[in-house]
Amino acid sequence: MTTPTTPRKPRGSGRPTISDVAALAGVSPGAVSKVFNGTGRISEATAERIREAARKLSWRPNAAAIALRTARAQAIGLVLSSDTKVPGVGAGNMDFISGIESVLSPREYGLLLNIFISGQHDENHFYRTLAERQRMDGIILTNSMVGDTRPELMSRLGLPAVLVGAPWKPGAIEYVDADPPGAGIAETVDHLVGLGHERIAFVSGPKDFVLPVLRREAFVQRLADHGRQPHSVIAVEYSPARAAEETTALLAGANPPTAILYGTDTMAIAGMRTIQAAGLRVPDDISVVGFEGLTLGEWVDPPLTTVQRFAFQRGRAAAAKLLTLLGETVEEPVPLERPALVVRGSTAPPP
Known part of the structure; x- marks a missing residue:
């Protein structure tokens, strides 16, 4: 008479294996593989029994093995474009990266x-x-440039891509951004004009990046709507x-x-320090506005008026759109709020 075989338990000194999970769930190792690889047809009741066995044994499928079986790297690339000689992530990108990771x-x-250095x-x-x-399944691109050729390049390389910010050529690539791209500029100009300012300058971003180009255009247009011209752009x-340096020249x-x-909060904070070092007061002599909405802006003296851009949301939206392109299901909605002016202590009527 043959004695029935009892389910094999994992050895106390080693990690549980796929065979241990299969034995505890009463199925074959192949069935376990199908459940965790998302392949084949397994009834929901059996699949749940397998998942429960895995939880009890604290077993997780090997990521490298899954990548080999599915031809997926289970990794997303992020490219931050920089026009400075020393590469850096920058304070404004930290919330953005956190949103992607979430x-x-x-x-x-x-x-x-x-980091791509121009x-x-x-x-x-x-x-x-x-x-x-082949270390990534798709890529998130930032800082669309005038004459940007990356959308066509991504298509030739067969690499799924999502751009953060308005593209140079509409329709050339999937992208996420607030609509319109110059959002926040009109509200800022209205705020400053409403305070009585007539000489308003804009120290913006790089000349070859699309977003600063659109912001500069929106800045000039909104001042024109008020019947005014910019002091300088x-x-x-x-x-x-x-x-x-530019603030010193303006003063x-x-x-x-x-x-x-x-163009950014860190630039605005540097501008404030320069103004104060020159013996002037913010906002009594000169009002200052940033662009990003960094938490740091709340703690400088005076607190920085800024355009809040919701970087965390942009990161989440970009990651969700890219995963959707890869065939993943992202159930939860990812809101993308329009940039909004946050008025603090660095703006006041002109002297």
Whole structure:
């Protein structure tokens, strides 16, 4: 008489295996594999029994093995474009990256950060290398540029991609952004004009990035709507040091502005420090407005008036759209709020 075989338990000194899960659930290892790979037909009752066995044994499928079986790397690439010689993530991108991770992490996708430096990298070679290494299933691109060729390049490489920000060519690539791209500019101009400012300057972002171009156009147009012209519109890289330099130049003019809008909050904070170092007061002598909505802006003196851009939401929206392109199901809605002006202590009527 043959004695029935009892389900095999994992050894106390080793990690549980797929066979241990199969034995506890009373199924074959192949059935366990089908449930966790999402392949084949397994009844929901059996699938739940398998998942329960896995939970009891604290077993998780091997990510590398799954990648080999499914031809997926389970990783998403993020490319931050920079026009500075020293690569950096930047304070404004931290919430954005957190938003991406909040969507990827629960689905066991990794995030691979890459920084493209204009003038130092050959663009075609840079992206082709990323695609050929096959370390990512798709890619999130940032900072659309004037004459941007990346959408066509991604198509040729067969690499699913989502752009954060309005594309140079409409329809060329999937993207996420607030509509319109210059949102927040009109509200800022209205606020400053309403306070009585007539000499308003804009120290914006790089000349070759699409978003700063659109913001500069929106800035000039909104002032024109009020029957006014800008004091000055300056295109510089997203750099506190460059913002300080341009602020110094503006203050040295014969008729300096009474209000300055900056392309980022860190640029605005650098501008405030420069203004104060020159013996002037913010906002009594010059009003200052930033663009991003960093928490840091609440803690400077005076607190920074800024355009809140909801970076965390943009990160979530970009990740969700890319996963959808990869065939994943993202059930929860991902809101994308329009940028909004947050008025604090750095703006007041002109002297």
